[in-house]
Amino acid sequence: MKESKDKKKSKPKPPIVLELDKLTIRGKAENSIDLDRGNFTLREGEVALLHIDRHLQSREFMSTLEGLIEPMAGETRFRSRSWDRMNLNDQLESRFLIGRVFDENAWIQNLNLSENVVLSMNHRGIPDQEISKDVDRWLEVFEMSKVSRLRPSTMDDPGLLQRHQWLRAFTGNPRLILLERPMKNVAASVLPLLIRAVNRAASLGCAVLWTTAVRDYLHQEFERPIQSLELVGRNLNLMNGAAS
């Protein structure tokens, strides 16, 4: 009995993927997220829901987590490495391991959607066959028949366009996925597909951070315990009673 308790205690925690260490952010716009000395840790296979007010934009916040914007104070660490201590090549290599769904302005307009989805994998020199297999796997998860060859500006269906964003974020075996209001312009009936994709990514060791204004997502069928966070003013609070 004592041995099994010891074994449970000594079970190693998964490695940390994303860590905020006294992070202080001031957004440029009035509706950007501001943060004061925020602390947060996300490990491999964990899913976190960050609840923000409907009027807030999370783009700058997520860009700061990706090391694209320097915070006012504090540090963001990706896989235990601080962004400001990495050189440019290391930063680019690290960002390749991050999938992201943007709230707005998500596409390279002079490429078609198919080229957009595989752009980063193509740029890394991953063989076409491997890319194709990976894309097909996630097409199945999102119940899409194929990747469109239309340009983003000519795509009529905003819901389908958003699902192409999901496809881009989840392919390429990312270690961290940042979802900024991923259900924007998407029918609620498609939500289970996204939950399924999140569960699958988490089971593969990917960490997921999802910003949303909807609290109902806590009660969805996530396979793993969810860290539920709330932004109150400039404070990041871990909500009690995280749902599973």
Next chain:
Amino acid sequence: MLFSRAIARAAHESEHRHTVILRTLKPSNSPDFVNVARRIPDLLRPIVKLRPLKLAESVGSLTTRRWNSVAKVFALLAATISLAVRKKTWSPAVFAVLTRQILFTGVDAIFVAFRFGAAFGILVIVQAALWVDMFGLSTDVVAPLLWKAIIRELAPLLACMVVVGRSGIAISTELATMVVGEELDVLDSQGIDPMTFLIVPRIVSFVFSVFALGLIIAVAMILTGYVVGYFMDVIRLSWLEFVRDISSNFNWIDALFFCTKTIIASSIAGTICCLRGIEVKPSITDVPRVASLSGIHALTAIFAVSAILSLFIYGQISVFKFFESGLLH
């Protein structure tokens, strides 16, 4: 009472007179430099009134801004060259951008370049015909004159102008729109360096296109120059003799001049177009301003580079060589 009134009136008048005298004699309230300006001829007064120190400050500030602008262009060009020579830069995605740019900048401009070259060929041969008539020069002068003017000066310059006008402004507009639309962030967030993906292939395609179009323009100019010259009786050689004559005038200086002019001028022009594009303010209304500015700056740079290269490479040397060949005696 009358006496007191008289005294009061006299005092008042005296005071008034005194005040008037004081006003005429007292220096004006203007600062000294204005008083100095009054003594200087009219033409120089504006300069003094502007205050020499303020004028010097303005000139200094303008010079510093121009210098910073030039330094940025060369810094970006140096970074492009250092990235372009690395094999790792040329991923399949970047190579795809390069091929697309060469198609748009070079291949699609072939007919335009040919038309420009043909029109300029006619202009050059007409001028050559005028010289022949006016100065009684031998028609043997026409072929080398045509060759040297075209290869050394006109073809590289025209090719740069075609590419800047057709593609340079479009590149600036495209990059500016991407900046405003936050597309550079989208690239960055996927681990794709915007410098490698956007700037390097565009500048490299600019250089290749100008070089190739320069050759096409040269051929077009020589061809139309010969055809029109033959019918104007300025050129009395057969086509083969004309080509042989031109080939005999070809030397390594011509090749050096052509290559350096096309490569250097086009790389600087391409860099300017890209730089202006990414320097756009984050507003869509700034895009047209940036586009027209890039065209003007790129064209200015092309002419300046051509002039400077002409001075450096030719200068006095080619003039002496031209005399030595005895063609003008």
